[in-house]
Amino acid sequence: MLTKNSLSFTLNRNAADICNFWKETSLTLDMDSFLRSVERKAFRMAEIATCNTDESLDIVQDTMFNMVRRYSDKPEEQWKPLFYCILQNRIRDWYRQRNRHKNWYDFLTGWKNEDSENPMDSLADLSRKSPEEQALIRDTTKALDEALRTLPLRQQQVFLLRAWDDQSVADTARVMGCSQGSVKTHYSRAVHTLRKILEGYWP
Amino acid sequence: MNENNKEELFLKEVRLSLDASVNNLDDEVCSRLAKSRCKALESRGAHMHQGIRWFKLAFAGLALLVLIWLAGVLLFPEKNAIMAGVTIEDLEIATSGENPDFYRDMDFYLWLSTKKGSALHGARRMVFQSGRAPRQSH
Numbered sequence: 001m002l003t004k005n006s007l008s009f010t011l012n013r014n015a016a017d018i019c020n021f022w023k024e025t026s027l028t029l030d031m032d033s034f035l036r037s038v039e040r041k042a043f044r045m046a047e048i049a050t051c052n053t054d055e056s057l058d059i060v061q062d063t064m065f066n067m068v069r070r071y072s073d074k075p076e077e078q079w080k081p082l083f084y085c086i087l088q089n090r091i092r093d094w095y096r097q098r099n100r101h102k103n104w105y106d107f108l109t110g111w112k113n114e115d116s117e118n119p120m121d122s123l124a125d126l127s128r129k130s131p132e133e134q135a136l137i138r139d140t141t142k143a144l145d146e147a148l149r150t151l152p153l154r155q156q157q158v159f160l161l162r163a164w165d166d167q168s169v170a171d172t173a174r175v176m177g178c179s180q181g182s183v184k185t186h187y188s189r190a191v192h193t194l195r196k197i198l199e200g201y202w203p
Numbered sequence: 204m205n206e207n208n209k210e211e212l213f214l215k216e217v218r219l220s221l222d223a224s225v226n227n228l229d230d231e232v233c234s235r236l237a238k239s240r241c242k243a244l245e246s247r248g249a250h251m252h253q254g255i256r257w258f259k260l261a262f263a264g265l266a267l268l269v270l271i272w273l274a275g276v277l278l279f280p281e282k283n284a285i286m287a288g289v290t291i292e293d294l295e296i297a298t299s300g301e302n303p304d305f306y307r308d309m310d311f312y313l314w315l316s317t318k319k320g321s322a323l324h325g326a327r328r329m330v331f332q333s334g335r336a337p338r339q340s341h
Contacts, residue, residue: 028244035243039236040225057235064243072247141224144217163214164221195213202216 031072034079035064042087045160048148049091059094063087084165084175088157095153140201147197151190158183159190 039060046056063086071082148156154176161172162183172187173180195202296306 028247031247032240032244035240039240040228040233043228043232043236044221044225053232057232057239060236061239061243064239065246068243068247140220144220145224160221164218191210191214194217195210198213198217202213 027072030076031068031079034076034083035067038080038083039064041165042083045087045157046091048145048160049153049156050094051149055094059087059090062090081171081175084161084167085177088175088177091153091157143198143201147194150197151193154178154182155186155190155193158186159194162187163191 042063043056043060046059047053050056050059063083066086067079067083071079074082148159151159158172158176161167161175162169167175169180169183173183176183296303
């Protein structure tokens, strides 16, 4: 038999459940739209650093998992720096691991390259552009990627965060885990080197 | 065009090129990214459910302990009664270090104090000197 008290308790509990449900749903939707907004850029940053599509996808996936599990309860304005911080840590971890097992890795990638398809196939789908535009974008993208890959990892990532993602010196320093002075130095060296390499494309 | 403007122009071109590369990503890469995103978002729910499961387990463990304690109280009431009979006064006597006979004869000393002041004085002296008062016949 339902007494007045038990009825009000049940109603309150249901209201709390509904509130929690809506809170969770809106948080999930917010996180979904946030991840949607950064995932492609993150993938490209990882791809430029690793030169490997699968590894880059793994890095971005790990970053997303860590972000959702650990930091989805944090305020929304902190999500972006936290996401890039995790991404940079993952890229650095990948680099360290690769250097540790360099011979083994070289052997595996060498073996894989024999069987893998033409690397040009994995380039951007440019079917919506005119042939001239496609050729230009393909050329400049390839040249830019190659130029960026000649930079040391720190310079490369600082340049991408500052020049592409438009992050401030302070935010970049926080994300990269170094001083603001280092960020300025890395950035100016990166710009100088890239301008030299890409003189033929953008004088 | 000065050097700063040239640099600005260069950075603008780089930005445009990188944006174009993002907008023209391979369809397969886009779908794999979307799949990763969905998996990550699902993992949040799973993570929370795991937390709730641990909470339920801890709660069940606590409830079991309470049940065991209650069963002990209900099955062995005499032990608990013995413990319940022990008062703070008893504990004070046990821990005072005084001879137990002194407390046993306490009524006699109280009676003596009402009868005669000197007798009480004598009895007190006996107690403090020997630590034990001899039982006296009335």
